Amino acid sequence: MNKDWIADEMRKMQLQIVKELELLDGHEKFTEDPYTREEGGGGITMTLANGKILEKGGVAFSKVFGPVSAVMKQQMNLTGNDFFATGVSIVLHPYNPFIPIIHMNVRYFEMDNGEFWFGGGIDLTPHYIVPKSAGVFHRRLKSICDEFDPSFYSKFKINADDYFFLPHRNETRGAGGIFYDHQNDLSILPKERWFDLAKKLALSFPSIYTEQVRLANNQEYTQENIDWRNIRRGRYVEFNLVHDRGTKFGLVSGGRTESILLSMPPQANWVYQHKPSVSSLEKDTLDGLKKGIDWTEM
Amino acid sequence: MNKDWIADEMRKMQLQIVKELELLDGHEKFTEDPYTREEGGGGITMTLANGKILEKGGVAFSKVFGPVSAVMKQQMNLTGNDFFATGVSIVLHPYNPFIPIIHMNVRYFEMDNGEFWFGGGIDLTPHYIVPKSAGVFHRRLKSICDEFDPSFYSKFKINADDYFFLPHRNETRGAGGIFYDHQNDLSILPKERWFDLAKKLALSFPSIYTEQVRLANNQEYTQENIDWRNIRRGRYVEFNLVHDRGTKFGLVSGGRTESILLSMPPQANWVYQHKPSVSSLEKDTLDGLKKGIDWTEM
Numbered sequence: 304m305n306k307d308w309i310a311d312e313m314r315k316m317q318l319q320i321v322k323e324l325e326l327l328d329g330h331e332k333f334t335e336d337p338y339t340r341e342e343g344g345g346g347i348t349m350t351l352a353n354g355k356i357l358e359k360g361g362v363a364f365s366k367v368f369g370p371v372s373a374v375m376k377q378q379m380n381l382t383g384n385d386f387f388a389t390g391v392s393i394v395l396h397p398y399n400p401f402i403p404i405i406h407m408n409v410r411y412f413e414m415d416n417g418e419f420w421f422g423g424g425i426d427l428t429p430h431y432i433v434p435k436s437a438g439v440f441h442r443r444l445k446s447i448c449d450e451f452d453p454s455f456y457s458k459f460k461i462n463a464d465d466y467f468f469l470p471h472r473n474e475t476r477g478a479g480g481i482f483y484d485h486q487n488d489l490s491i492l493p494k495e496r497w498f499d500l501a502k503k504l505a506l507s508f509p510s511i512y513t514e515q516v517r518l519a520n521n522q523e524y525t526q527e528n529i530d531w532r533n534i535r536r537g538r539y540v541e542f543n544l545v546h547d548r549g550t551k552f553g554l555v556s557g558g559r560t561e562s563i564l565l566s567m568p569p570q571a572n573w574v575y576q577h578k579p580s581v582s583s584l585e586k587d588t589l590d591g592l593k594k595g596i597d598w599t600e601m
Numbered sequence: 602m603n604k605d606w607i608a609d610e611m612r613k614m615q616l617q618i619v620k621e622l623e624l625l626d627g628h629e630k631f632t633e634d635p636y637t638r639e640e641g642g643g644g645i646t647m648t649l650a651n652g653k654i655l656e657k658g659g660v661a662f663s664k665v666f667g668p669v670s671a672v673m674k675q676q677m678n679l680t681g682n683d684f685f686a687t688g689v690s691i692v693l694h695p696y697n698p699f700i701p702i703i704h705m706n707v708r709y710f711e712m713d714n715g716e717f718w719f720g721g722g723i724d725l726t727p728h729y730i731v732p733k734s735a736g737v738f739h740r741r742l743k744s745i746c747d748e749f750d751p752s753f754y755s756k757f758k759i760n761a762d763d764y765f766f767l768p769h770r771n772e773t774r775g776a777g778g779i780f781y782d783h784q785n786d787l788s789i790l791p792k793e794r795w796f797d798l799a800k801k802l803a804l805s806f807p808s809i810y811t812e813q814v815r816l817a818n819n820q821e822y823t824q825e826n827i828d829w830r831n832i833r834r835g836r837y838v839e840f841n842l843v844h845d846r847g848t849k850f851g852l853v854s855g856g857r858t859e860s861i862l863l864s865m866p867p868q869a870n871w872v873y874q875h876k877p878s879v880s881s882l883e884k885d886t887l888d889g890l891k892k893g894i895d896w897t898e899m
Contacts, residue, residue, distance in 0.1 A: 348873075350874075359871075361873065470852075471855075471858045472858060541862075544842035544843050545843075551843070554768075554843060555768075555769075560769045560770060561874050563769075569870060569871060569872070570831070570869070570870045571838075571870075572867060572868045572869075573867060574867070575859060576634065576859050
């Protein structure tokens with residue numbers, strides 16, 4: 304299982320995911336945009352805009368390698384000279400405020416000194432939290448994790464709660480999910496199984512999201528719901544530009560800006576001191592943006 | 602000229618600016634939102650939304666003091682134990698894409714060990730660069746600077762070019778302006794004159810912006826112009842959340858989020874790989890987003 308094979312597999316995952324998301328959307332196709340990176344490697348960014356369900360979606364594959372830059376050394380605490388990284392990243396922004404935003408990422412990193420690790424995760428950002436739907440989502444993630452190790456779901460769920468958090472808002476980004484990084488302990492799983500976990504997450508992604516879309520069941524929405532969706536999208540922007548390590552690292556290390564900012568919503572709004580009324584779906588959502596909620600019980 | 606007097610003066614500047622901006626807008630009034638800061642001091646944030654000319658505007662006054670936190674020590678390289686800071690910050694987002702976004706900030710900082718400094722600046726972010734209008738703007742700034750020191754304008758203009766720059770886009774934020782920080786050299790100006798410079802900038806602000814509004818002369822605009830405005834506003838968001846030192850510092854140091862993010866536009870859009878056509882006003886604007894342009898010659 305060498306690194307180029309892993310990258311080829313990642314590319315296949317991207318294509319499979321795109322195929323299934325096109326079926327889900329039923330209207331628009333993804334456009335393929337390949338690029339090369341001066342220092343080595345490149346990527347294929349696939350995007351969709353103005354679909355039937357998805358207003359903006361990106362499924363990005365990358366395979367990059369070359370000398371470790373000063374910024375990488377400092378920020379990632381690396382010891383080797385050359386690195387190799389490959390992965391698939393997804394962010395989908397639907398029109399319907401009752402369908403959640405979703406994010407997935409799986410990645411593999413290897414150094415020329417033989418060190419390697421896997422990382423990944425899926426998390427859900429409902430504009431309106433529906434506990435039952437968040438429950439369905441978390442139970443799917445738990446059942447995937449449980450195939451690999453019974454301790455994974457609860458550990459990775461806590462990671463997601465901690466990572467997808469906006470301290471300046473004292474809010475989680477959404478209903479959480481799972482998140483893991485720097486996993487290479489072969490006493491827990493052999494390397495092949497760490498890869499299988501990433502692959503399983505990636506290939507489960509379309510059906511996990513399709514389920515969320517179906518649960519929203521074409522629920523009708525008003526301009527008020529759209530306004531709220533746009534404010535929540537603003538929070539998504541805040542998280543990604545202020546806190547997200549991948550985004551920050553990508554932007555300062557000279558990554559490909561358009562691929563890094565694929566996660567940006569098509570539109571986001573900011574309203575000074577916006578406060579939902581006391582008994583409202585919006586207020587319920589704010590109350591649900593907390594760490595430590597056991598969504599599998601919902 | 603003690604620190605409390607300076608803070609009182611800052612508050613007066615805020616009120617004067619607000620009064621004149623209300624006359625400019627001619628429709629909406631600013632709403633006053635005072636707050637206190639747990640560790641000492643507070644502020645008065647004044648905002649306007651859905652005016653006739655201004656879609657969203659904020660004029661924030663703050664006077665904060667107290668113990669220097671660990672984050673401040675680290676990020677600001679401070680030696681004393683207690684600090685005092687006061688200032689006025691403005692960002693205005695107009696409806697009309699042919700009227701520029703504008704930003705102004707003047708601030709005074711003092712440590713318990715007697716150290717002090719002034720900072721400030723005004724910069725213009727046209728959605729569409731109109732060289733003649735950028736020229737009017739820069740000549741106004743130059744003439745203010747020249748009253749204090751003939752070297753100021755060119756030094757502070759370079760500072761603004763360097764500071765208001767998005768490396769990940771290889772674009773300046775707009776047509777620049779002036780920016781200065783940490784000014785306390787009494788061999789250049791006595792303290793009173795450093796204060797006078799801040800005051801002069803603040804009190805000139807309404808007429809500087811009124812001039813820019815008049816130059817746009819109610820120019821009619823299309824949906825295409827609005828779409829472009831929203832993309833440019835997206836870049837404004839990127840600058841403020843990824844690069845702006847004040848915003849980053851405010852958010853990580855536990856400042857008041859709603860006041861810090863007053864600068865966010867009412868709406869911002871992101872379109873993957875948006876490229877204006879070869880001969881277009883949009884393309885001309887991108888070509889003008891460069892450091893080192895002598896706008897005073899336009």
